Ligand SMILES: Cc1cc2nc3c(=O)[nH]c(=O)nc-3n(C[C@H](O)[C@H](O)[C@H](O)COP(=O)(O)OP(=O)(O)OC[C@H]3O[C@@H](n4cnc5c(N)ncnc54)[C@H](O)[C@@H]3O)c2cc1C
């Protein structure tokens with residue numbers, strides 16, 4: 001493997017039905033920092049139905065240039081089509097490293113690509129850096145259910161690949177004046193090469209719960225006592241309404257059937273990165289905390305002074321949700337006048 | 338129909354504690370279990386077996402001698418035959434090397450047992466947590482894959498899977514052979530009976546070592562040295578946040594104090 005042939009840092013920008021998943025833009029943030037440190041270009045690799053606008057936006061978020069593969073066969077994700085598109089352009093341009101958002105599709109594509117390209121892939125990273133001496137990527141990731149962090153290198157193979165957890169990094173500021181070259185690569189996949197077919201696409205969630213894009217999240221756990229807390233008049237609902245927040249939940253609340261799984265925050269739910277995260281009646285199990293590592297500020301209400309959530313909170317109120325939250329709502333309303 | 342289920346023996350990570358002084362994982366006394374998602378995968382396979390006459394389920398595990406216990410457990414809840422892939426040379430493998438060894442073992446088993454129609458794996462192992470071994474096995478074998486499936490059924494000779502999406506779910510269809518990785522299902526895995534447990538204990542477990550696959554494996558692609566990723570170091574996560582803890586009798590006072598703090602920190 002001729003190492004010097006491999007240069008530049010890529011971010012794979014995932015799209016679904018021509019819309020970019022937020023994580024692709026989030027990754028421009030660490031991507032920009034690392035590319036500057038390495039003295040290389042930051043390149044957005046965009047695959048989708050018709051996605052040159054997405055490529056343009058990726059540049060406005062900080063990429064120097066973009067490479068686009070588009071066509072009807074990419075309008076919806078398939079392992080075979082996306083795998084072929086990405087391996088083709090990677091083999092042509094030879095990036096030194098590539099960041100992939102760790103969505104279900106990103107984690108479907110990543111290992112397929114790594115194996116195809118015979119290289120290493122670090123899973124579900126929450127930290128990214130480069131080694132000063134070698135310029136190798138240092139990928140930091142949780143393992144053992146969040147109990148252990150590991151720093152992983154891929155020193156002898158290129159490209160170095162990693163999937164990165166959504167919500168950990170914040171989208172950089174959009175600079176609408178920023179420009180860069182967009183190269184469209186003509187890669188196509190015949191229908192029969194796509195071996196997995198979508199028979200049916202069922203949309204069961206009336207409104208999309210956008211936990212990952214939320215600035216404020218109010219979450220409820222087992223300690224809120226029942227489904228009423230998530231409905232109009234309930235503590236979680238009313239505080240969320242007042243703050244313009246998205247509603248989240250712990251797995252205990254979801255498993256109890258109090259609220260849909262789409263609201264679950266944590267290792268087996270969504271990973272989130274709001275400016276403010278309010279945890280009501282949530283104990284703070286490691287699997288829940290794994291989902292809020294990107295939160296800037298955490299407020300917790302729990303009646304148990306030793307609840308682990310307080311070790312992750314900036315402000316903690318020891319008390320009963322049913323008593324404290326109505327007072328909190330009243331105090332905020334009073335302040336707003 | 339012939340099904341293979343990949344099973345990893347893992348420490349029960351919900352039981353793991355951190356040594357508060359050394360900041361390392363305390364593994365002593367932590368029970369070894371069948372990876373949760375592999376148990377779901379086996380249940381999905383067992384349901385196909387229930388619905389499809391003449392279906393057999395083969396179990397495949399790479400790990401040390403002790404991992405036989407995981408295989409025996411799975412033989413009691415739907416598995417028919419089991420293989421343990423074990424050799425010092427395989428130790429320290431990352432996901433690319435692990436999947437290469439498992440794919441090679443699958444080819445070896447197929448030499449005597451015939452081709453598998455479906456290969457199941459869990460969505461991820463609860464220790465390594467990468468979720469990469471399944472798709473990489475698919476790639477090594479050149480098979481299509483469906484990841485994050487919560488159901489799988491054979492319909493008109495093809496496999497249909499339910500896969501969660503952002504807004505709901507997709508029903509996906511693929512011709513066999515294919516690799517499927519399984520998430521937590523809506524149904525619980527079946528329990529063994531006393532009888533099935535006894536029968537499982539009597540079933541032999543095939544052993545596959547490096548020598549058994551020497552002619553079909555590239556020794557440069559296995560073990561620590563054959564793995565592209567290297568663990569540079571591990572540490573336990575530190576959370577250094579100074580929580581302003583408010584403990585007040587009167588909830589109104591507590592709420593006001595909290596709000597004052599939020600104002601001071603310019604959060605609202
Ligand atoms: C593989 C795996 C994956 C998991 N993934 C997730 C995940 O994605 N997300 C997740 O959240 N969990 C996950 N879990 C579960 C996790 O381990 C916890 O069981 C779960 O987070 C607990 O939810 P909880 O905090 O709501 O409930 P509990 O742990 O029961 O805590 C309830 C809390 O409410 C407090 N309380 C009770 N009544 C009141 C009251 N009136 N006022 C104030 N406080 C009160 C109690 O003091 C307690 O601290 C996972 C577990 C495993 C094994």
Ligand SMILES: Cc1cc2nc3c(=O)[nH]c(=O)nc-3n(C[C@H](O)[C@H](O)[C@H](O)COP(=O)(O)OP(=O)(O)OC[C@H]3O[C@@H](n4cnc5c(N)ncnc54)[C@H](O)[C@@H]3O)c2cc1C
Pocket residue numbers: 120121122123141143148149150152343344345346372374375397398399400430431432433435439457458459460461462463464465466467468469470471566568571
């Ligand atoms: C802290 C730490 C971090 C690591 N990070 C990475 C990393 O980022 N990238 C990387 O390539 N490697 C990594 N590894 C190595 C990786 O854990 C091992 O390669 C492991 O053997 C397989 O990965 P996994 O446990 O994540 O399995 P997963 O890929 O999560 O397993 C998915 C499924 O594959 C099947 N499967 C997996 N292993 C076996 C087995 N031994 N026998 C039978 N079936 C199996 C099971 O069905 C399982 O449900 C890491 C190891 C450690 C200790």
